[in-house]
Amino acid sequence: MRRTTFHPGAGLITIAVLLFLGATVPAAQPPLNQPPKGFVALFNGQDLTGWKGLLKGPYDNPDKRAALAPAEAKKLQQEADEDMRAHWKVVDGVLVFDGKGRSLCTAKDYGDFEMLVDWKIEKAGDSGIYLRGSPQVQIWDIANRAVGAEVGSGGLYNNQKHPSKPKKVADKPVGDWNTFRITMIGNRVTVILNDELVVDNVIMENYWDRSKPIYPTGQIELQNHGNFLYFRNLYIREIPREKGTNELTTQERQEGFVSLFNGQDLTGWTGGTQGYLVRDGLLIVDPARGNGNLGNLYTEREYGDFIFRFEFRLTPGANNGVGIRVPEGGQASYGGMEIQILDHDSPRYRGWLKDYQHHGSIYGVVPAKTGYLKPVGEWNSEEIIARGKRITVTLNGTTIVDADIEKASTPKTPDGRKHPGLTRDKGYLAFCGHGDYLEFRNLRIKPLDKWGQEERAEPSDSALRIIEERRQPYFLRPSCIRGRPGV
Secondary structure, eight states: OOOOOOOHHHHHHHHHHHHHHHHHSOOOOOOTTOOOTTOEESOOSSSOTTEEEOOOTTTTSHHHHHTSOHHHHHHHHHHHHHHHHHHEEEETTEEEEOSSSOOEEESSOBSSEEEEEEEEEOTTOEEEEEETTEEEEEEEOTTOGGGTGGGOSOSBTTOSSSOOSOSSOOOOOTTSOEEEEEEEETTEEEEEETTEEEEEEEEOOOSSOTTSOOOSSBOOEEEESSSOEEEEEEEEEEOOOOOOOOOOOHHHHHHTOEESOOSSSOTTEEESGGGEEEETTEEEEOTTTTTTOOEEEEEEEEESSEEEEEEEEEOTTOEEEEEEEEOTTOOHHHHSEEEEEEOTTSGGGTTTOOGGGSTTOBTTTBOOOOSOOOOTTSEEEEEEEEETTEEEEEETTEEEEEEEHHHHTSSOOTTOSOOGGGGOSOEEEEEEEOSOOEEEEEEEEEEOSGGGTTOOOOOOHHHHHHHHHHTSOGGGSHHHHTTSOOO
């Protein structure tokens, strides 16, 4: 066997070289135009499949375009597609515009969605993303102060009544790639630029007809102003629009659940009703109706021990809460208990959110397990069980809180504040309006103690059949006809 002599100096040099190479060799980049889970690619990286040219004016206006006769629309689209093929090219997996034609449009219309897109401009570049055929999420060279570009990209440039400028400048230097994450739900838009929140759930106005809200659906457009433009990694996740059913299942009726929301109005609720509305079977929290100060919405009856089930859909950064055992006129988070409803992954909360403030937490008292919220725009289901001192919260089938609140607050609560509501044995349920838009549906409760005894579950299907049968003459009852003993 050959003996190898170890030289300490040589080993250190080798390690240093390896460390240097590791620091200078760039990390492997993910493949282009491969959508992340839950998204589909708008651009395949090879050709213009799925895209079309923008019609020449005045038919870039969605209203005028919709009024075209089919034959004329087809003729104009053929001309627009020829313009598209002349000026939009695919180069090494990148959409490249030569600055000489019109904008590029998706062949499909979209309603609510989450979109990802990488973009790059050159000096004095100016572009934007049209949503549902309307301008626009702004893109421009922030050095171009003559047009006000120093405010940064990402703003809803054509807004007049609602904010049009981004919250901060998050652009990378001209010539570098930037990334948008754009979420549009209803008429509200959230924009994250390079992982920085620049537009926070702002209403997008209808540029084409300011007397009307934004169109419910429409094409997505890559706008140009006569500059070279570059786009890649365009992905979209459509967010379905669903109506609330607000119906108890047969099993829930048999188990003693009752509905807290009829899907038509706010019967059974009181408090800050001006900030809430009912539409399409949904209970909607809308800060525009409450001038930003929503207040709490309370049940008319008190509950002590119960099982409360509901579904909710968040918008980006949305903050709300379910108050339980809340005293009349009291603050839910301290006078009762507040179970957090929060898009805690939003950049809005980055760097300062405490663990006892995450979604599902008993605010200030018990932190919830995280990782079980569905993506923004999708419906979540939640169950809150209150039995004496034990509170259990289940989110989308996973228990995220199961705590004895007396033990959790001894010798003091995690937030170090007094929570007199922890000792209450009954109170109102409440939705805590914190100034953000979100939606609820299918609210139902099963009282577990004397405080809910006035509530009565609807008869089960089998009980209804028995009641109906008893109304009939004996000889006509199904049980008699089938030869079974009468009921």
